Amino acid sequence: MNQEQQIMRWIDGHQEEIIDFLRQLIRIPSVNPWFFEEPGPSKEKDLQEFLAGKLSGLGARIEQWEPVADELKQYEGMAGYYPGRDFTGRPNLAATFEGEAAGKSLLLFGHIDVVMAGSKWTVDPFEGQIIDGNMYGRGTVDMKGGVAAMIMAVEAVLRSGFKPKGSVIVGTVVDEEAGGMGALDFIHHGYRADACILTEPTSLTIAPLCRGILWGKIKVQGRSGHIEMPQADWKDGGAVDAIKKARYLLDEIDRLNEDWAVRKTHPYLSIPCQVHVAQLKAGEYPTSFANEAEIVFNAQYLPSERDDKLVGGHVKKELIDFLMQAAQADPWLSEHPPEIEWLVDADCAETDADHPFVQTCVHSLQAIGESGKIEGLGFHTDMGWPVNVGIPTVNFGPGDPSLAHHSDEFTPVEEVIQAVKMIAKTIIDWCGVEEA
Template sequence: MNQEQQVMEWIEDHQEEILEFLQQLIQIPSVNPWFFDEPGPSREKEVQEFISRKLESLGAETEMWEPNADDLKQYEGMAGYYPGRDFTGRPNLAATFGKGTPGKSLLLFGHIDVVMAGSKWTVDPFEGTIIDGNMYGRGTVDMKGGVAAMIMAVEAVLRSGLKLKGPVVVGTVVDEEAGGMGALDFIHHGYRADACILTEPTSLTIAPLCRGILWGKIRIQGRSGHIEMPQADWKDGGAVDAIKKARYILDAFDRLNEEWAVSKTHPYLSIPCQVHVAQLNAGEYPTSFANEAEIVFNAQYLPSERDEKLVGGNVKKELTDFLRQAALQDPWLSEHLPEIEWMVDADCAETDVAHPFVQTCVQSLQAIGETGTIEGLGFHTDMGWPVNVGIPTINFGPGDPSLAHHSDEFTPVHEVIQAVKMMAKTIIDWCGTEKA
């Protein structure tokens, strides 16, 4: 029996242990404190300590530390930096196997924070219940399923009596769900590798890119007046309906989206970048025209559109200029220009599919009976900072990403096992192994 067969047999024989480890991660509700109205103790540290004990039992050298926003000021204006963010009791964790070995190194990377459970669950969101071949729970998809799989892949290799020829670093970080400062800090802390698998959910496809995301809020001014009464011309002091002016802007965005549907596409993305309106807020009384309207939107951008700080400044300028030009075509808006308040700029990244590491991952996936499909992710992940410092990175993990943050979030247990196999195979082929 060769080395690969030994490892695959170990995984087959220890499926219950793999799933139990994922359940144990789910049962520690490491909800990012950003989601609470009142700040309270986070259980992210509890998860990290649990993972650390697991990795140390396998012989890893571990390091755990709390990010410090003051130490990251040099990244102002770049992805993941938020001044003054508090990480007390919210540590990052790195565990290194095979330190000092001469082979190619691999970073297995993921975040351990989750969003709050929310309502309308039919099972306990923090139990990890298995029903009809699916494990339910907050984080099964995003992304404790991937974190469990990457850790168990390392265990499968080591427990099969193999020794690494190249280092493997397991990195688990906090704060992805509120902007990605944990990943920024991890890279700032100095951890590097020859390649990286970020174990976000991809339904077992290879995703060598993710899109950037901009959140913006447009404020449109009107002038209130009695909605049931005749109104003078606005130049003579009459009312101006901010909702009607918002509709004008929305129509302009529809025209822009038609252009973007042609110009902002990527061969590995199934849908083009668009400006999607997420919220409309306007009006004060049923008897008054709206004094102000607010449009909250989500716009996506491609890695090729990043600015000099590797974020979405170019697209921000494009949208700001577009809004101004649209407003100048309307007499009222040209004198009361709408303003954009930028809320979030979540970065993007891409690794060339021809890179040897991407092809190694495809071959690993095909070797365990999957198709080895390559497709991009339409949402943001933490892959930006590894790519920014020269680490070829893919996203790969179990679970359908469209189920992330849902009530009754679930991952097929078969995908968890397959993810363990794929990453174990990649460790063998990329880092190299020999009998201990």
């Protein structure tokens, strides 16, 4: 029996242990405090402490630290930097399994924060219940299933009596769900490798691309007035319905999306970039025309559109110019132009699909009976900063990404096991293994 067969046999014989490890991660509700209505303690530290105990027990050298926003000022204007963000009790974690020069190094990377559970669950979101072969719980998809798989892949190699020839670093970070400052800080801390698997959910496909995401708020001005009374022309002081003006801009956004659907595409993405309206807020009283309206949107951009700071500055300018042009066609808006407040710029990145590491991952996936399909991710992941410093990176993990953030989020148990096998196979082929 060769090395690979022994490691795969260990995984097959310890499936319950692997799934129970994921269940333990789900049971620690590491909700990013950005989602709290009021400030409160985060459980991110509790989860990192749990992982540190697991990884140190496997022989890793452990480092934990809390990011400090003031120490990252040099990245102002770049991805993941948010001045003044507080990371008290929210540490990053790096666990290093030292290898020798004979093998290439590998970073296994993931975030441990999750969004809030929200409503309409039919099961406990922090229990890890298995129904019909699927594990339910907040984070099973995004992305504790992947974190569990990458750690258990390392354990499978070690418990089978081998050790990687090249160093393997397990990095788990905070804050991805609110912009990615944890990943920025991890790279700033100096961690590097010859390649990286970011274990975001991909339904077991290889994703060497993710899109950038812009969150913005368009503020549309109106002028309040009694909704049941005749109104003078706005130039004479009459009311202006901010909702009506917002509706006009929404129609213009629809037209913009028709253009983007043609221009902003990628061969590895199934859908084009669009400007999706996510929230609307307007009005104060049922008897008054809305004085102001707010349109909160989510716009995506491609790696080819990044600016000199490797974020979405070009697309921001495009959207501002579009909005001003639309405003010029409306007499009121031309004199009272809408404003955009930028909320989040979550970066994107791409690794060439022909890169040897990408192909290694494809072959690893094919070796365990999967198709080895390559496709991009329409959402942001933390792959930007590893790629920015020259680390070829792919996204790969269990779970359907369309189920992330859903009520009754779930991941097929079998996909978790397959992800463990693929990552273990990549450690064998990329890093090399030898008897411990």
